[in-house]
Amino acid sequence: MHDGIKIFGGLGFFIAIAAFPLWYALATGRANVVPEPKLVNAGKECVNTRAFMREYHMTMLIEWRDEVIREGKRLPVIVAGNEYQKSLTGACMKCHANKTDFCDTCHNYLGVSPACWDCHNIPRERKHETR
Amino acid sequence: MKLDKNYELNRREFLKNAARLGISVAGAGAAIEVVFGDDVLAASSALSPAAVRWAMVVDMTKCTRKTDCIDCMAACHLVHNVPAIENKRHEIKWIWKEPFINAFPEQRDGRLRSGLAQTDFIVLCNHCDNPPCVRVCPTKATWKRPDGIVMMDMHRCIGCRYCMAACPYGSRSFNWMDPRKVLDEKTINREYPTRTKGVVEKCDFCAERIDHGRLPVCVEACSERALMFGNLSDSRSEVSALLAGRFAIRRKPELGTRPEVYYIV
Numbered sequence: 059m060h061d062g063i064k065i066f067g068g069l070g071f072f073i074a075i076a077a078f079p080l081w082y083a084l085a086t087g088r089a090n091v092v093p094e095p096k097l098v099n100a101g102k103e104c105v106n107t108r109a110f111m112r113e114y115h116m117t118m119l120i121e122w123r124d125e126v127i128r129e130g131k132r133l134p135v136i137v138a139g140n141e142y143q144k145s146l147t148g149a150c151m152k153c154h155a156n157k158t159d160f161c162d163t164c165h166n167y168l169g170v171s172p173a174c175w176d177c178h179n180i181p182r183e184r185k186h187e188t189r
Numbered sequence: 190m191k192l193d194k195n196y197e198l199n200r201r202e203f204l205k206n207a208a209r210l211g212i213s214v215a216g217a218g219a220a221i222e223v224v225f226g227d228d229v230l231a232a233s234s235a236l237s238p239a240a241v242r243w244a245m246v247v248d249m250t251k252c253t254r255k256t257d258c259i260d261c262m263a264a265c266h267l268v269h270n271v272p273a274i275e276n277k278r279h280e281i282k283w284i285w286k287e288p289f290i291n292a293f294p295e296q297r298d299g300r301l302r303s304g305l306a307q308t309d310f311i312v313l314c315n316h317c318d319n320p321p322c323v324r325v326c327p328t329k330a331t332w333k334r335p336d337g338i339v340m341m342d343m344h345r346c347i348g349c350r351y352c353m354a355a356c357p358y359g360s361r362s363f364n365w366m367d368p369r370k371v372l373d374e375k376t377i378n379r380e381y382p383t384r385t386k387g388v389v390e391k392c393d394f395c396a397e398r399i400d401h402g403r404l405p406v407c408v409e410a411c412s413e414r415a416l417m418f419g420n421l422s423d424s425r426s427e428v429s430a431l432l433a434g435r436f437a438i439r440r441k442p443e444l445g446t447r448p449e450v451y452y453i454v
Contacts, residue, residue: 127342130334132400147380177343177382 093167096159103138104153116172119146146174151181158183241336242422243394244449245408246431247311251415261311262286264410265392270383272371281362281384283392284313284407295443305454311416313407314339314360314392315440315448322352322361331389337449338394348387357444361391394418421449 074081104111106118122144125131134141135149142149154160157180165172198206252258265271265284274280286309289296293310316339323333330345331352353361367386369377377383381397384390395405403409408416419428428451431437437451 123344127340127344128332130336130396130400132397147382173385176385179377179379179382181379 091167093163095161095163096156098154098156098159102140102153105135105137105142105149119150119174146178147181155181156183157181239335239337240422241420242449243316243337243399244419244421244428244451245313245316245394245405246417246419246428246437246451246453248415248417248431248435248453249305249308249310250453251413252311252411253308254413254415258413259286260410260412261407261416265407267376268378268381268406270368270372270378270381272368274366274371279365281364281368281390282360283390284311286310287312292440293438295441296438298438302454310452312358312360312440313450314394315358315446315450316394318447318449319445321355321357321446325351325355327351334396338396338399339391340396341389341391341393343382343384343388343390346388348389350389352389357441357446358448361389363387363389 106114111118126144132144134143136142151157157175262284266273269283271281271283289306289308289310292312316337318337320331320333320339322331323339326332327349328345328347330342330347332340332342334340348363350363353363364384364386368383372383395403395407398405405416405418408418417428417431419426421429421432423429431453432451435453437453439448439451442448
């Protein structure tokens with residue numbers, strides 16, 4: 059074992075490089091890339107709170123889907139005097155009109171690829187004022 | 190027959206028991222058939238009919254006034270993003286024209302109105318009262334709504350095509366390819382989803398419009414008012430009045446599917 063120092067030193071160096079994202083986040087207290095979904099056509103109130111929508115929008119969409127298609131309950135959701143159809147393209151995408159700036163930012167970050175867009179049409183994307 | 194360790198079944202006794210078992214199983218099956226059979230279910234639903242029973246009446250005397258008219262088909266296909274695929278084996282059909290002999294192969298009513306056998310009929314999903322497609326669907330992706338519409342849930346369809354084999358009217362089409370490859374990007378209706386490769390689709394009587402109190406798009410598009418849509422359970426509805434006064438036929442009624450698209454001939 060004449061090369062012990064070289065071997066273990068090299069191994070340690072490799073692990074340090076490979077674990078860079080972990081210790082960097084620990085040391086600085088923040089991840090380097092954080093998804094920032096941008097709101098477009100904002101102004102109206104969303105159907106639920108920001109925290110709820112962040113965590114449960116997919117569950118809510120599936121509930122809407124089942125109510126509309128399977129039970130025929132198509133009455134709109136009313137929030138703060140605004141009527142919203144239970145519809146992805148008919149309601150959500152009216153405000154969050156820019157899929158690449160809104161949906162995709164988090165979905166790409168988390169590596170999820172929802173099948174919604176296989177059938178549901180993505181609204182035409184124009185230049186938006188984002189915030 | 191007493192139970193003991195050295196008990197052995199001889200051949201005669203074994204055959205006797207087997208026969209008893211067979212008879213009891215068959216008897217139970219027959220009893221279930223009588224109690225829960227389709228005829229019994231049909232009888233009960235006829236006694237308490239649904240408050241709403243959507244149906245369509247196609248008046249062929251009006252439909253043939255304009256030759257080569259495709260208004261209903263064009264409107265439907267535009268609104269529902271139905272691709273026009275040239276290949277017959279891949280084509281998607283919601284509402285289309287079918288020669289009389291293909292639409293009514295079992296029609297045996299002797300002499301019908303002259304020229305009728307040469308007429309192309311407008312055909313679509315019949316929204317049967319006893320839909321065979323619903324019975325065979327393993328995932329309940331297709332089912333009958335209380336108002337009679339045979340609905341399709343694309344989210345749940347696994348593309349097994351049992352329903353296509355079951356449907357005697359050829360009303361269902363399988364997406365062999367992504368329809369977006371054929372659809373024109375410019376004319377696509379963005380408010381209505383396209384379908385994806387691997388699901389079965391068909392006419393759904395424009396459920397999304399009916400639920401909002403509107404008529405199916407084909408009915409609205411027909412300038413001759415040859416297509417009528419309404420509630421058959423309501424005796425004062427337009428369709429009920431039409432059927433009460435005119436002679437109408439249905440496609441393949443002998444199969445017991447109880448189709449709900451009527452043709453005034």
